[in-house]
Amino acid sequence: MQGEHDDTELEEELRRAAARFDPVPGELLRAAASVFTWRTIDAELAELVFDSLVDHDEVSLVRGPAERRLLSFQAGQLSIDLEVTSTASGRGLVGQLVPARQASVEIRAGDSAIFVEADELGRFRAGPVPPGPMSLRCSPAAAEPGPAVVTDWVPI
Protein backbone atom coordinates (compact mmCIF):
# COMPACT_ATOMS: atom_id res chain seq x y z
CA MET A 1 0.00 0.00 0.00
CA GLN A 2 1.33 3.37 -1.02
CA GLY A 3 1.70 5.70 1.98
CA GLU A 4 1.43 9.49 2.19
CA HIS A 5 5.20 9.76 2.33
CA ASP A 6 5.54 7.87 -0.96
CA ASP A 7 2.75 9.99 -2.48
CA THR A 8 4.56 13.20 -1.57
CA GLU A 9 7.79 11.86 -3.02
CA LEU A 10 6.11 10.81 -6.27
CA GLU A 11 4.38 14.19 -6.50
CA GLU A 12 7.70 15.99 -6.04
CA GLU A 13 9.28 13.85 -8.72
CA LEU A 14 6.41 14.67 -11.04
CA ARG A 15 6.78 18.37 -10.21
CA ARG A 16 10.40 18.21 -11.34
CA ALA A 17 9.36 16.41 -14.53
CA ALA A 18 6.76 19.13 -15.24
CA ALA A 19 9.35 21.85 -14.67
CA ARG A 20 11.58 20.08 -17.16
CA PHE A 21 9.11 19.05 -19.87
CA ASP A 22 6.46 21.74 -19.56
CA PRO A 23 7.87 24.92 -18.00
CA VAL A 24 6.17 28.29 -18.37
CA PRO A 25 7.73 29.65 -21.59
CA GLY A 26 10.19 32.41 -20.76
CA GLU A 27 8.68 34.73 -23.36
CA LEU A 28 5.30 34.47 -21.64
CA LEU A 29 6.80 35.19 -18.22
CA ARG A 30 8.45 38.33 -19.57
CA ALA A 31 5.25 39.35 -21.33
CA ALA A 32 3.19 38.91 -18.14
CA ALA A 33 5.67 41.03 -16.20
CA SER A 34 5.46 43.80 -18.79
CA VAL A 35 1.66 44.01 -19.10
CA PHE A 36 1.59 45.98 -15.86
CA THR A 37 1.90 49.11 -17.99
CA TRP A 38 -1.42 48.28 -19.69
CA ARG A 39 -3.41 48.79 -16.53
CA THR A 40 -5.83 51.68 -16.48
CA ILE A 41 -6.75 53.37 -13.24
CA ASP A 42 -9.36 55.87 -14.30
CA ALA A 43 -11.80 53.84 -16.37
CA GLU A 44 -14.96 51.87 -15.77
CA LEU A 45 -14.77 48.15 -16.61
CA ALA A 46 -17.07 46.79 -19.32
CA GLU A 47 -17.55 43.09 -18.70
CA LEU A 48 -17.85 40.50 -21.43
CA VAL A 49 -21.52 39.47 -21.39
CA PHE A 50 -21.83 37.60 -24.69
CA ASP A 51 -19.45 35.61 -26.84
CA SER A 52 -20.89 33.75 -29.82
CA LEU A 53 -18.04 31.28 -29.55
CA VAL A 54 -19.44 29.87 -26.31
CA ASP A 55 -22.83 31.45 -25.59
CA HIS A 56 -25.63 29.86 -27.54
CA ASP A 57 -28.30 32.12 -28.81
CA GLU A 58 -31.51 30.36 -27.78
CA VAL A 59 -33.61 32.29 -30.26
CA SER A 60 -31.80 31.66 -33.50
CA LEU A 61 -31.19 28.01 -34.18
CA VAL A 62 -28.99 28.80 -37.12
CA ARG A 63 -25.40 29.42 -36.15
CA GLY A 64 -23.61 32.15 -37.99
CA PRO A 65 -20.56 31.40 -40.07
CA ALA A 66 -17.74 30.29 -37.82
CA GLU A 67 -15.35 32.94 -39.10
CA ARG A 68 -17.61 35.68 -37.75
CA ARG A 69 -17.59 36.05 -33.98
CA LEU A 70 -19.80 38.39 -31.97
CA LEU A 71 -18.77 39.82 -28.62
CA SER A 72 -20.73 42.10 -26.34
CA PHE A 73 -19.42 44.09 -23.38
CA GLN A 74 -21.47 45.97 -20.82
CA ALA A 75 -20.68 48.80 -18.40
CA GLY A 76 -23.74 50.34 -16.78
CA GLN A 77 -26.00 51.59 -19.56
CA LEU A 78 -23.32 51.40 -22.23
CA SER A 79 -22.82 48.31 -24.32
CA ILE A 80 -20.12 47.72 -26.87
CA ASP A 81 -20.96 45.19 -29.57
CA LEU A 82 -18.11 43.85 -31.62
CA GLU A 83 -17.96 41.69 -34.72
CA VAL A 84 -14.66 39.94 -35.23
CA THR A 85 -13.70 38.49 -38.59
CA SER A 86 -10.59 36.64 -39.63
CA THR A 87 -8.48 37.89 -42.49
CA ALA A 88 -5.20 36.70 -43.87
CA SER A 89 -3.36 39.46 -42.04
CA GLY A 90 -5.13 39.30 -38.68
CA ARG A 91 -8.53 40.19 -37.25
CA GLY A 92 -10.99 42.72 -38.57
CA LEU A 93 -13.21 44.54 -36.06
CA VAL A 94 -16.53 46.27 -36.59
CA GLY A 95 -17.96 47.85 -33.47
CA GLN A 96 -21.04 49.63 -32.27
CA LEU A 97 -21.55 51.68 -29.10
CA VAL A 98 -25.08 51.49 -27.69
CA PRO A 99 -26.53 54.00 -27.03
CA ALA A 100 -24.78 55.64 -29.97
CA ARG A 101 -22.13 58.16 -29.06
CA GLN A 102 -19.00 59.64 -30.52
CA ALA A 103 -15.86 58.35 -28.88
CA SER A 104 -12.17 57.68 -29.33
CA VAL A 105 -11.57 53.95 -29.35
CA GLU A 106 -8.20 52.49 -28.50
CA ILE A 107 -7.77 48.85 -29.50
CA ARG A 108 -5.13 47.30 -27.30
CA ALA A 109 -3.63 44.15 -28.76
CA GLY A 110 -0.21 42.60 -29.05
CA ASP A 111 2.43 45.08 -28.03
CA SER A 112 0.70 48.12 -29.40
CA ALA A 113 -2.52 50.02 -29.70
CA ILE A 114 -4.61 51.11 -32.67
CA PHE A 115 -6.65 54.30 -32.42
CA VAL A 116 -9.93 54.81 -34.28
CA GLU A 117 -12.93 57.10 -33.91
CA ALA A 118 -16.52 56.00 -33.36
CA ASP A 119 -18.79 58.19 -35.51
CA GLU A 120 -21.96 59.97 -34.34
CA LEU A 121 -23.86 56.69 -34.79
CA GLY A 122 -21.40 54.97 -32.46
CA ARG A 123 -19.86 52.87 -35.22
CA PHE A 124 -16.19 52.12 -35.67
CA ARG A 125 -14.05 49.67 -37.56
CA ALA A 126 -10.41 48.61 -37.41
CA GLY A 127 -8.00 46.05 -38.72
CA PRO A 128 -5.93 44.15 -39.15
CA VAL A 129 -5.50 43.54 -35.42
CA PRO A 130 -2.99 40.86 -34.37
CA PRO A 131 -4.56 37.63 -32.99
CA GLY A 132 -4.33 37.12 -29.22
CA PRO A 133 -5.71 38.98 -26.19
CA MET A 134 -7.46 42.26 -27.04
CA SER A 135 -9.19 44.99 -25.06
CA LEU A 136 -10.93 48.22 -26.05
CA ARG A 137 -10.71 51.54 -24.29
CA CYS A 138 -13.45 53.99 -25.22
CA SER A 139 -13.08 57.63 -24.27
CA PRO A 140 -16.21 59.71 -24.91
CA ALA A 141 -15.79 62.73 -27.17
CA ALA A 142 -15.51 66.07 -25.39
CA ALA A 143 -19.17 66.90 -25.97
CA GLU A 144 -20.37 63.56 -24.58
CA PRO A 145 -20.86 62.89 -20.88
CA GLY A 146 -19.53 59.86 -19.03
CA PRO A 147 -16.26 58.25 -17.98
CA ALA A 148 -13.85 56.25 -20.13
CA VAL A 149 -14.62 52.56 -20.35
CA VAL A 150 -12.24 49.63 -20.80
CA THR A 151 -13.41 46.16 -21.76
CA ASP A 152 -12.37 42.82 -20.35
CA TRP A 153 -9.46 41.26 -22.19
CA VAL A 154 -10.54 38.56 -24.63
CA PRO A 155 -8.36 36.46 -26.93
CA ILE A 156 -9.49 36.89 -30.54
Next chain:
Amino acid sequence: MADTDASDLVGAALGGDEASWEALVQRYSGLVWSVARGYRLGAADAADVFQTTWLRLTENLSRISNPGQVGAWLATTARHEALRIARGVTRMVPADEATLVALGLVDDYSPERAALDAEQAKLDADRAARLWHAFGELSARCRALLRVLISTPPPSYAEVAAALDIPVGSIGPTRARCLRRLLERLTGKVSETASRTHDEDE
Protein backbone atom coordinates in the same frame (compact mmCIF):
# COMPACT_ATOMS: atom_id res chain seq x y z
CA MET B 1 0.99 33.84 6.15
CA ALA B 2 1.27 33.44 2.40
CA ASP B 3 -2.15 35.05 2.18
CA THR B 4 -1.16 38.28 3.90
CA ASP B 5 1.82 38.39 1.65
CA ALA B 6 -0.29 38.08 -1.49
CA SER B 7 -2.65 40.83 -0.40
CA ASP B 8 0.35 43.10 0.34
CA LEU B 9 1.63 42.46 -3.18
CA VAL B 10 -1.77 43.24 -4.70
CA GLY B 11 -2.01 46.42 -2.63
CA ALA B 12 1.46 47.59 -3.65
CA ALA B 13 0.87 46.75 -7.32
CA LEU B 14 -2.35 48.71 -7.16
CA GLY B 15 -0.30 51.64 -5.91
CA GLY B 16 1.90 51.36 -8.99
CA ASP B 17 4.76 49.26 -7.62
CA GLU B 18 6.11 47.29 -10.55
CA ALA B 19 8.31 45.02 -8.43
CA SER B 20 5.25 43.77 -6.55
CA TRP B 21 3.54 43.00 -9.85
CA GLU B 22 6.58 41.05 -10.97
CA ALA B 23 6.56 39.16 -7.67
CA LEU B 24 2.94 38.18 -8.33
CA VAL B 25 3.88 37.01 -11.82
CA GLN B 26 6.77 34.97 -10.43
CA ARG B 27 4.65 33.37 -7.76
CA TYR B 28 1.56 32.48 -9.75
CA SER B 29 2.70 31.94 -13.34
CA GLY B 30 3.29 28.25 -12.75
CA LEU B 31 -0.24 27.88 -11.42
CA VAL B 32 -1.85 29.81 -14.30
CA TRP B 33 0.14 27.83 -16.88
CA SER B 34 -0.75 24.51 -15.23
CA VAL B 35 -4.48 25.26 -15.45
CA ALA B 36 -4.28 25.80 -19.22
CA ARG B 37 -2.13 22.70 -19.64
CA GLY B 38 -4.37 20.66 -17.36
CA TYR B 39 -7.18 21.28 -19.84
CA ARG B 40 -4.93 19.89 -22.57
CA LEU B 41 -4.68 23.11 -24.57
CA GLY B 42 -1.98 23.32 -27.21
CA ALA B 43 0.87 25.79 -26.94
CA ALA B 44 -0.79 28.72 -28.74
CA ASP B 45 -4.11 28.35 -26.91
CA ALA B 46 -2.39 27.91 -23.55
CA ALA B 47 -0.38 31.07 -24.30
CA ASP B 48 -3.64 32.97 -24.96
CA VAL B 49 -5.12 31.75 -21.68
CA PHE B 50 -1.96 32.68 -19.81
CA GLN B 51 -1.71 36.18 -21.27
CA THR B 52 -5.42 36.90 -21.02
CA THR B 53 -5.43 35.87 -17.35
CA TRP B 54 -2.62 38.26 -16.44
CA LEU B 55 -4.12 41.07 -18.51
CA ARG B 56 -7.43 40.58 -16.72
CA LEU B 57 -5.66 40.92 -13.40
CA THR B 58 -4.29 44.32 -14.46
CA GLU B 59 -7.87 45.57 -14.83
CA ASN B 60 -9.12 43.85 -11.68
CA LEU B 61 -6.43 44.63 -9.09
CA SER B 62 -8.79 47.06 -7.38
CA ARG B 63 -11.85 44.87 -7.87
CA ILE B 64 -10.75 41.59 -6.32
CA SER B 65 -12.86 41.11 -3.22
CA ASN B 66 -10.22 39.12 -1.36
CA PRO B 67 -6.68 40.15 -2.42
CA GLY B 68 -5.19 37.48 -0.12
CA GLN B 69 -6.79 34.92 -2.42
CA VAL B 70 -5.39 36.39 -5.63
CA GLY B 71 -3.96 32.95 -6.49
CA ALA B 72 -7.44 31.42 -6.41
CA TRP B 73 -8.75 34.38 -8.45
CA LEU B 74 -6.07 33.79 -11.10
CA ALA B 75 -6.79 30.04 -11.12
CA THR B 76 -10.53 30.68 -11.58
CA THR B 77 -9.93 33.21 -14.35
CA ALA B 78 -7.55 30.83 -16.14
CA ARG B 79 -10.12 28.02 -15.87
CA HIS B 80 -12.86 30.19 -17.39
CA GLU B 81 -10.58 31.24 -20.24
CA ALA B 82 -9.38 27.67 -20.82
CA LEU B 83 -12.97 26.44 -21.02
CA ARG B 84 -13.93 29.27 -23.37
CA ILE B 85 -11.18 28.28 -25.75
CA ALA B 86 -11.78 24.55 -25.35
CA ARG B 87 -15.52 24.95 -26.04
CA GLY B 88 -14.97 27.38 -28.87
CA VAL B 89 -13.08 24.76 -30.87
CA THR B 90 -9.95 26.80 -30.21
CA ARG B 91 -9.08 29.74 -32.39
CA MET B 92 -11.08 30.67 -35.42
CA VAL B 93 -7.97 30.20 -37.51
CA PRO B 94 -4.48 29.25 -36.41
CA ALA B 95 -2.22 32.21 -35.69
CA ASP B 96 0.44 32.95 -38.26
CA GLU B 97 3.44 30.75 -38.05
CA ALA B 98 5.43 33.96 -37.58
CA THR B 99 3.57 34.84 -34.39
CA LEU B 100 4.19 31.41 -32.95
CA VAL B 101 7.83 31.49 -33.89
CA ALA B 102 8.14 34.88 -32.20
CA LEU B 103 6.63 33.41 -29.05
CA GLY B 104 8.90 30.39 -29.24
CA LEU B 105 5.81 28.21 -29.38
CA VAL B 106 6.06 26.80 -32.83
CA ASP B 107 5.88 23.16 -31.92
CA ASP B 108 2.56 21.89 -30.72
CA TYR B 109 3.03 20.33 -27.36
CA SER B 110 1.92 16.99 -26.02
CA PRO B 111 3.26 15.36 -22.87
CA GLU B 112 3.53 12.11 -24.77
CA ARG B 113 5.64 13.67 -27.49
CA ALA B 114 7.85 15.60 -25.11
CA ALA B 115 8.41 12.37 -23.24
CA LEU B 116 8.96 10.35 -26.41
CA ASP B 117 11.58 12.81 -27.65
CA ALA B 118 13.47 12.54 -24.41
CA GLU B 119 13.11 8.79 -24.40
CA GLN B 120 14.51 8.56 -27.85
CA ALA B 121 17.63 10.32 -26.69
CA LYS B 122 18.25 8.30 -23.61
CA LEU B 123 15.82 5.44 -23.94
CA ASP B 124 14.40 4.28 -20.66
CA ALA B 125 17.42 5.28 -18.67
CA ASP B 126 15.55 8.50 -18.00
CA ARG B 127 12.99 7.98 -15.29
CA ALA B 128 11.70 11.55 -15.55
CA ALA B 129 10.70 10.98 -19.15
CA ARG B 130 8.98 7.73 -18.29
CA LEU B 131 7.17 9.42 -15.45
CA TRP B 132 6.01 12.24 -17.73
CA HIS B 133 4.94 9.73 -20.33
CA ALA B 134 2.93 7.77 -17.76
CA PHE B 135 1.37 11.04 -16.59
CA GLY B 136 0.26 11.79 -20.15
CA GLU B 137 -1.61 8.49 -20.25
CA LEU B 138 -3.72 9.09 -17.16
CA SER B 139 -7.42 9.89 -17.38
CA ALA B 140 -8.34 13.49 -18.22
CA ARG B 141 -9.50 14.05 -14.67
CA CYS B 142 -6.29 12.78 -13.09
CA ARG B 143 -4.13 14.76 -15.51
CA ALA B 144 -6.02 17.98 -14.82
CA LEU B 145 -5.77 17.59 -11.05
CA LEU B 146 -2.15 16.46 -10.94
CA ARG B 147 -0.99 19.07 -13.47
CA VAL B 148 -2.22 21.84 -11.20
CA LEU B 149 -0.94 20.16 -8.02
CA ILE B 150 2.56 19.86 -9.48
CA SER B 151 2.87 23.48 -10.58
CA THR B 152 5.80 25.41 -9.13
CA PRO B 153 5.64 26.72 -6.43
CA PRO B 154 3.18 24.16 -5.00
CA PRO B 155 -0.31 25.71 -4.94
CA SER B 156 -2.62 25.80 -1.93
CA TYR B 157 -5.62 23.50 -1.93
CA ALA B 158 -7.85 26.59 -2.17
CA GLU B 159 -6.06 27.49 -5.41
CA VAL B 160 -6.36 23.94 -6.74
CA ALA B 161 -10.07 23.90 -5.91
CA ALA B 162 -10.53 27.21 -7.76
CA ALA B 163 -8.53 25.97 -10.76
CA LEU B 164 -10.72 22.90 -11.20
CA ASP B 165 -14.00 24.02 -9.66
CA ILE B 166 -14.05 21.13 -7.20
CA PRO B 167 -14.51 21.05 -3.41
CA VAL B 168 -11.32 21.28 -1.37
CA GLY B 169 -12.32 18.08 0.43
CA SER B 170 -12.24 16.03 -2.77
CA ILE B 171 -8.64 16.94 -3.63
CA GLY B 172 -6.89 14.63 -1.14
CA PRO B 173 -8.68 11.39 -2.03
CA THR B 174 -8.53 12.06 -5.79
CA ARG B 175 -4.85 12.95 -5.55
CA ALA B 176 -4.10 9.69 -3.73
CA ARG B 177 -6.01 7.64 -6.29
CA CYS B 178 -4.39 9.40 -9.28
CA LEU B 179 -0.89 9.00 -7.86
CA ARG B 180 -1.63 5.30 -7.36
CA ARG B 181 -2.68 5.01 -11.02
CA LEU B 182 0.48 6.84 -12.04
CA LEU B 183 2.63 4.46 -10.04
CA GLU B 184 0.85 1.47 -11.55
CA ARG B 185 1.57 2.74 -15.03
CA LEU B 186 5.15 3.54 -14.17
CA THR B 187 5.82 0.10 -12.78
CA GLY B 188 3.81 -1.61 -15.51
CA LYS B 189 1.51 -3.29 -13.02
CA VAL B 190 -1.45 -2.62 -15.18
CA SER B 191 -2.24 -3.53 -18.77
CA GLU B 192 -2.83 -0.67 -21.23
CA THR B 193 -6.36 -1.49 -22.33
CA ALA B 194 -7.72 -2.65 -18.98
CA SER B 195 -6.61 0.47 -17.15
CA ARG B 196 -7.66 2.83 -19.92
CA THR B 197 -11.22 1.52 -19.74
CA HIS B 198 -11.07 1.75 -15.98
CA ASP B 199 -9.77 5.33 -16.03
CA GLU B 200 -12.44 6.53 -18.41
CA ASP B 201 -15.09 5.08 -16.13
CA GLU B 202 -14.06 7.25 -13.24
